[in-house]
Amino acid sequence: MTNPKRLALLLALCLALGLALASTALAGNKFEDEVTAEKYAVLGANLAMQAMQGDYKLVDAATLKSWIDEKKDMVIVDTMPYEASYLKAHVPGAEQFLFPVPTMTKWDAKETDGKSEADFEKLLGPDKAKTIVIYCGFVKCTRSHNGAMWARKLGYTNVYRFPGGIYAWMGADYPVAK
Structure with a gap:
């Protein structure tokens, strides 16, 4: 710890x-x-x-953008709702996996669109040392905290939370995917 x-x-x-x-x-x-x-x-x-x-690290928009530009081997996870947010705009290359806003101390599939811990682990992949970046909408949004915390609980060792999320990404005028 x-x-x-x-x-x-x-x-x-x-x-x-x-x-x-x-x-x-x-x-x-x-x-x-x-x-x-x-x-x-x-x-x-x-x-x-x-x-x-x-027990995760933080990354800012400029660093994440440089990682994407360098084609760093990583998994980027958008924790926002699929229809209301992800489809409208997300960081290029990001996969969607919903997490709730309140701290999720135990896995509750009702809070993750019916998905299990195994589903999340499958999305993150078998390499526990791979860089994982998790974000939500903005700094006060804690969906990304839940996603990063659960990635660490599942044994991933190189987990980053991008706290500024899609708002900071768009605020920096970086391209979005839809």
Whole structure:
């Protein structure tokens, strides 16, 4: 599992990133600025805590795009609903596998479109060391947390969560598949 030093470092990095983003993006009322800075800091800390709990790594849009451009051998999983999201836009090469928003502590096929752990493992493939990237819609969406956490529970060792999801991908003006 994850050690306390890794948690402290991850939390510090997320907090610093959140504060840096908030401070550079803001100008004006110091009280409103502080509310925004606090919002980013809490969001970063929550993301870091989820990553530690799930024992997976995080990847940003630019890095994922470079991996795709390099044709890195990986599985990309979109955890959003098929009709409402995946068909409209997804990261090129991504496969869809629905996960719920609330933390899924035990497998519940009702929450995964009737699919089982074995179905998820089949999608991810037999190579437990292969790079797995899991995303959902946006940073606050926790579907990707569930997918990454379950990939780790199934024994995959190189699991990444792309927290910005399809919104960050489109926000970076990267191409989408439909």
